[in-house]
Amino acid sequence: MSDALWAALADPHRRAIVALLLERPRSVGEIAQARGLSQPSASKHLKVLREAGLVRVRQDAQRRVHALDPAPMASLDAWLAPYRKLWNESLDALGRRLDERPDTTGTSAPKD
Amino acid sequence: MSDALWAALADPHRRAIVALLLERPRSVGEIAQARGLSQPSASKHLKVLREAGLVRVRQDAQRRVHALDPAPMASLDAWLAPYRKLWNESLDALGRRLDERPDTTGTSAPKD
DNA sequence: CTGTTGTATTCCTTGACGGGAATATAACCG
DNA sequence: CGGTTATATTCCCGTCAAGGAATACAACAG
Numbered sequence: 001m002s003d004a005l006w007a008a009l010a011d012p013h014r015r016a017i018v019a020l021l022l023e024r025p026r027s028v029g030e031i032a033q034a035r036g037l038s039q040p041s042a043s044k045h046l047k048v049l050r051e052a053g054l055v056r057v058r059q060d061a062q063r064r065v066h067a068l069d070p071a072p073m074a075s076l077d078a079w080l081a082p083y084r085k086l087w088n089e090s091l092d093a094l095g096r097r098l099d100e101r102p103d104t105t106g107t108s109a110p111k112d
Numbered sequence: 113m114s115d116a117l118w119a120a121l122a123d124p125h126r127r128a129i130v131a132l133l134l135e136r137p138r139s140v141g142e143i144a145q146a147r148g149l150s151q152p153s154a155s156k157h158l159k160v161l162r163e164a165g166l167v168r169v170r171q172d173a174q175r176r177v178h179a180l181d182p183a184p185m186a187s188l189d190a191w192l193a194p195y196r197k198l199w200n201e202s203l204d205a206l207g208r209r210l211d212e213r214p215d216t217t218g219t220s221a222p223k224d
Numbered sequence: 225c226t227g228t229t230g231t232a233t234t235c236c237t238t239g240a241c242g243g244g245a246a247t248a249t250a251a252c253c254g
Numbered sequence: 255c256g257g258t259t260a261t262a263t264t265c266c267c268g269t270c271a272a273g274g275a276a277t278a279c280a281a282c283a284g
Contacts, residue, residue, distance in 0.1 A: 010122035062260045070198040087182035
């Protein structure tokens with residue numbers, strides 16, 4: 001449950017990279033092109049992901065093939081676990097309430 | 113999958129607040145004291161959590177009692193789902209995944 | 225209305241983060 | 255060896271978020 005993990009995933013580009021690597025390992029160049037990033041930018045983001053333990057590198061000639069390491073995700077899942085119970089109850093209750101009363105129960109809608 | 117949600121949870125103080133609210137709803141002052149935050153700081157963090165939809169507020173006299181709304185956590189869970197498969201399948205298979213591309217490099221020992 | 229409590233907001237400063245350009249490093253090929 | 259490809263790193267800069275102090279605002283008690 002390191003801060004580094006959260007910080008790494010807080011960036012949309014990095015989440016996109018992680019999603020890319022979910023499909024298959026890719027080189028830095030592939031990632032940069034796929035996400036429309038400059039090469040240095042991709043390299044830097046990958047460094048953050050590496051240091052968060054989310055990604056591992058294998059060297060293939062001049063290429064550096066990055067692969068997802070889903071292990072840290074498990075700690076996210078563990079962190080999420082206590083809340084999971086809650087939202088199951090909440091959604092359940094909400095559904096019931098909505099069935100009974102079609103009313104705006106301030107569920108969310110962050111208006112601004 | 114709003115960035116606001118990730119940004120809100122990227123901060124350790126805010127994760128701590130969320131954990132506090134998992135136990136029971138609390139007023140701003142209680143939260144500030146429990147986490148050793150100044151009152152303005154607590155108020156600001158709670159605002160971020162509110163705007164991320166993670167917290168809802170009920171007014172009790174002059175107090176503002178904040179309660180956790182676990183619903184947004186569900187989107188985190190959904191985001192996590194594809195990765196959950198990976199680490200559930202078998203962590204042993206990770207090594208195989210990393211060596212997915214057959215090559216002459218016989219060094220399979222994971223570095224880092 | 226006046227004072228008091230609880231909370232929100234503003235102002236300011238500081239440090240971290242991300243992007244771009246240029247450059248450095250590494251691995252390969254001839 | 256020199257040259258080429260792939261990636262990493264550095265430097266600079268604009269932006270943004272967080273913290274502290276002071277203040278504004280809201281709800282209540284009398």
